[in-house]
Amino acid sequence: MDESGLSAAAAYIADILSAGRSHEQPVEIFTEKDSFFGRLTPEEFRPLPGEEGARGTAIDGGSRTLLDGHTFIVSARRVGAVGGDHRGAERTLRRDMQVEALDRHRHREVFARRYREVAGEDPPGLPDSPEETADGLRALEEHALAGSLLEEMEEGDLLMMDGALTGDPLLKPLIGDHCRRAARRGVHLVGVCKRSDLYTGQLPVLSWITRQGDRVQEGQRWYYPLSGERRIYVAKLHPAARFAFRIDVNPREEEPRCVLSLLTALADEVSCLGYPYLLALAHREASISGEEGRLLRDQVREQVLRQGWSLEDWERVFFDYHRYME
Amino acid sequence: MLGRIIGRNVGEIVFRYPYGEEVKLGEILVAEDAERETLFFLRVVDLRYGQEGSEQWGLRTAGEMMMLDDMEQPYRLRDRERRLFKIGVCSPLGYVAHGRFRRPKALPAHFSPVRRATPGDYAFLEEAMGEVEVGWLRSGEQVVEVAVGLPLALLTHHVGIFATTGMGKSNLMRVMAASIMDHGGCGLLIVDPHGEYCDGGGDSRGLRQHPRAGERLVVYSPHRLSGPHNSLLLSAAEITVGDLQNLFSFSDAQRDALHALAGRFGREWLLRLCQTEVAELVYEFDQRIHESTFGVLQRRGQRILDSDIVHADAGVEATQAMVEHLDQGKVVLVDTSGLYEYEELLVGVVLARKVLGWRQRVYRDRERFASLPPVLLTMEEAQRVLREGEGIFARIAREGRKFKVGLCAITQQPKLIKPELLSQFNTFCILGLADEGDRSMLRSAAKQDLGSLDREIQTLEAGEALITYPGAPFALPARIHWYDHYLERREERASPRDSLHIDRDFY
Numbered sequence: 158m159d160e161s162g163l164s165a166a167a168a169y170i171a172d173i174l175s176a177g178r179s180h181e182q183p184v185e186i187f188t189e190k191d192s193f194f195g196r197l198t199p200e201e202f203r204p205l206p207g208e209e210g211a212r213g214t215a216i217d218g219g220s221r222t223l224l225d226g227h228t229f230i231v232s233a234r235r236v237g238a239v240g241g242d243h244r245g246a247e248r249t250l251r252r253d254m255q256v257e258a259l260d261r262h263r264h265r266e267v268f269a270r271r272y273r274e275v276a277g278e279d280p281p282g283l284p285d286s287p288e289e290t291a292d293g294l295r296a297l298e299e300h301a302l303a304g305s306l307l308e309e310m311e312e313g314d315l316l317m318m319d320g321a322l323t324g325d326p327l328l329k330p331l332i333g334d335h336c337r338r339a340a341r342r343g344v345h346l347v348g349v350c351k352r353s354d355l356y357t358g359q360l361p362v363l364s365w366i367t368r369q370g371d372r373v374q375e376g377q378r379w380y381y382p383l384s385g386e387r388r389i390y391v392a393k394l395h396p397a398a399r400f401a402f403r404i405d406v407n408p409r410e411e412e413p414r415c416v417l418s419l420l421t422a423l424a425d426e427v428s429c430l431g432y433p434y435l436l437a438l439a440h441r442e443a444s445i446s447g448e449e450g451r452l453l454r455d456q457v458r459e460q461v462l463r464q465g466w467s468l469e470d471w472e473r474v475f476f477d478y479h480r481y482m483e
Numbered sequence: 484m485l486g487r488i489i490g491r492n493v494g495e496i497v498f499r500y501p502y503g504e505e506v507k508l509g510e511i512l513v514a515e516d517a518e519r520e521t522l523f524f525l526r527v528v529d530l531r532y533g534q535e536g537s538e539q540w541g542l543r544t545a546g547e548m549m550m551l552d553d554m555e556q557p558y559r560l561r562d563r564e565r566r567l568f569k570i571g572v573c574s575p576l577g578y579v580a581h582g583r584f585r586r587p588k589a590l591p592a593h594f595s596p597v598r599r600a601t602p603g604d605y606a607f608l609e610e611a612m613g614e615v616e617v618g619w620l621r622s623g624e625q626v627v628e629v630a631v632g633l634p635l636a637l638l639t640h641h642v643g644i645f646a647t648t649g650m651g652k653s654n655l656m657r658v659m660a661a662s663i664m665d666h667g668g669c670g671l672l673i674v675d676p677h678g679e680y681c682d683g684g685g686d687s688r689g690l691r692q693h694p695r696a697g698e699r700l701v702v703y704s705p706h707r708l709s710g711p712h713n714s715l716l717l718s719a720a721e722i723t724v725g726d727l728q729n730l731f732s733f734s735d736a737q738r739d740a741l742h743a744l745a746g747r748f749g750r751e752w753l754l755r756l757c758q759t760e761v762a763e764l765v766y767e768f769d770q771r772i773h774e775s776t777f778g779v780l781q782r783r784g785q786r787i788l789d790s791d792i793v794h795a796d797a798g799v800e801a802t803q804a805m806v807e808h809l810d811q812g813k814v815v816l817v818d819t820s821g822l823y824e825y826e827e828l829l830v831g832v833v834l835a836r837k838v839l840g841w842r843q844r845v846y847r848d849r850e851r852f853a854s855l856p857p858v859l860l861t862m863e864e865a866q867r868v869l870r871e872g873e874g875i876f877a878r879i880a881r882e883g884r885k886f887k888v889g890l891c892a893i894t895q896q897p898k899l900i901k902p903e904l905l906s907q908f909n910t911f912c913i914l915g916l917a918d919e920g921d922r923s924m925l926r927s928a929a930k931q932d933l934g935s936l937d938r939e940i941q942t943l944e945a946g947e948a949l950i951t952y953p954g955a956p957f958a959l960p961a962r963i964h965w966y967d968h969y970l971e972r973r974e975e976r977a978s979p980r981d982s983l984h985i986d987r988d989f990y
Binding site for chain 2: 428
């Protein structure tokens with residue numbers, strides 16, 4: 158083995174961890190699909206007051222590629238929502254699993270059709286690959302559910318989405334519309350990211366903020382305004398939590414800090430300390446386990462065989478010599 | 484509904500039940516298979532934790548809790564009912580289809596609902612229950628009002644009562660005696676080395692307080708008791724050399740000498756041994772027996788004769804009357820409290836020999852024998868007399884049933900009983916044993932599979948028992964009646980079942 162490659166990789170990660178430099182001037186922070194300007198300085202950390210109570214609904218989606226035919230995939234998706242308050246979950250909603258074959262020719266068409274059904278207009282753009290379409294459809298279903306639940310929610314409720322509210326050009330108009338409707342009803346719409354790909358230069362932004370925040374606001378809840386314009390924050394919602402999260406607040410919110418404080422009332426769940434527990438429950442409702450994936454795959458295969466095709470025919474479609482080599 | 488079956492196999496069924504429910508080891512549950520209209524009976528043999536999520540999730544959550552406890556930070560664990568659950572591991576007992584109980588040879592349907600059994604579910608048990616009522620059926624710690632009784636017909640196939648101190652052996656014996664007094668149809672000999680059965684002790688009542696004691700209880704004691712009783716006396720003439728061999732170990736030479744004495748002097752052998760000079764005895768037996776042998780035998784014989792309960796007069800023996808009482812289906816209570824252990828053993832040995840000998844003689848007279856009720860002889864600390872394969876109690880264990888003589892062996896250490904003898908015992912009453920060796924011995928000797936009940940036996944509390952006998956559909960969990968409660972309940976009942984039931988079809 159090339160030991161030098163291992164050493165270089167380790168040195169790269171150590172470099173990132175040791176990067177403590179502040180950026181007093183705004184720097185360009187990149188997401189996967191766009192960028193914005195923000196400052197990275199310890200001066201910006203603020204203590205986050207905790208709230209005793211909050212109520213709301215969390216939405217998450219799960220997807221899994223069941224079969225990969227190299228030119229097409231068969232993908233499954235499901236969304237779920239959990240409503241409740243700081244005392245506990247009150248209602249759960251799980252939409253039926255949807256399974257779809259997406260090939261390189263028609264995947265964009267599938268996305269566009271579904272987008273029109275949800276938003277009533279053409280999408281602003283189209284995904285590049287069947288895999289992106291599968292992800293896009295999942296996100297679309299999450300926001301479709303959010304759109305319908307918004308109507309039932311009361312003023313002061315939190316509507317918590319899994320993932321960023323900004324940065325995805327494909328869903329921008331739809332999310333923008335939800336932000337407007339939420340603000341009109343007095344519902345606090347937020348997006349909480351389980352992972353973040355924000356970076357500037359070679360620096361992963363979330364990692365830098367978390368380390369600095371725990372130093373500057375040791376043992377406390379804190380938040381960091383990464384982009385005032387986009388209302389992108391990083392917040393540690395429980396003083397003893399190990400992790401901080403990127404949280405996007407509805408840009409139309411007048412008091413973003415109060416919204417972040419509301420989230421703290423749902424982040425004292427010991428099994429996911431520092432993360433809004435309703436989102437954790439929604440994740441569990443929506444996620445498609447490997448077991449479920451295998452079951453679905455078997456069902457698809459069974460239907461194909463019942464139509465008179467042989468197992469050999471089936472295997473030829475999904476042939477990949479790598480698997481034989483393994 | 485308590486939960487639903489998850490799976491496993493015909494020998495072990497696993498079900499999930501809610502976080503907030505409490506299921507106890509030993510509980511009897513019912514899985515309803517609606518498709519086949521069948522009730523499956525399950526006994527809980529193990530309880531486990533369950534969580535929706537990986538083991539890692541549990542480890543992490545516990546770690547977070549500990550950290551927050553240290554930091555004195557508040558936290559919550561929400562939605563426990565959904566995320567946390569418990570798993571019950573059950574041993575299938577069998578199933579009831581069309582009112583008939585069958586051994587567990589089939590599986591209940593997938594995800595069958597599991598619930599607690601109700602008294603009505605146990606209707607099938609009634610025909611398997613015996614006449615000598617000792618307690619209620621028990622499901623875990625809950626009492627189910629279904630009477631558990633030992634079959635009278637199986638008493639001559641011997642009964643073992645196994646328990647460590649304080650688990651309720653004496654109470655069980657009292658209840659058994661009371662139940663036999665009520666039912667009749669069986670003679671019961673109780674040798675009571677602690678003097679606890681006659682008048683009870685503390686707040687507890689004794690057998691004498693049983694309403695039928697006047698007609699069905701006969702008490703023998705070497706002491707002056709307050710109520711009616713007879714003097715406990717053995718005649719030296721009724722003690723045989725065989726009896727002595729149950730009490731002491733003898734060398735071959737000593738055994739030969741004993742038999743020579745019995746051969747020469749007959750029923751007088753013990754008196755002659757002790758009243759004759761050793762030199763004279765040596766001369767009497769033509770110097771074929773060494774004087775030191777006679778010396779040892781004389782010292783041991785003298786110990787017997789020195790006992791207050793042994794009389795030189797051949798006419799004072801009480802044992803014949805005891806045998807007659809037993810033949811009348813009475814409970815004969817022999818108080819041996821305050822006696823030396825060898826004296827207590829002597830009483831038991833002489834009586835056991837006499838009862839068996841009498842029954843063997845009568846056996847040839849079929850009509851007379853058929854008119855005799857079975858007799859159950861109890862022996863406390865039975866490992867003393869069943870450790871070896873010899874002696875009167877070992878004989879009764881092997882041959883007694885043929886002559887309607889059963890043994891009720893009470894012991895804390897069944898592992899010290901010779902396995903071949905223990906295997907002769909058909910009825911086991913297990914009241915809690917801490918020692919694995921004891922439990923292992925019972926597992927291999929029981930007439931029902933106790934393999935999965937080890938944990939339950941370990942956790943039995945005072946007064947709780949597992950009862951096995953051939954014909955019981957499974958090892959029956961029971962709560963033994965508290966003797967005083969038994970009497971109170973009896974008083975409340977209208978008229979108890981009566982009559983001396985003679986099994987005339989014994990042959």
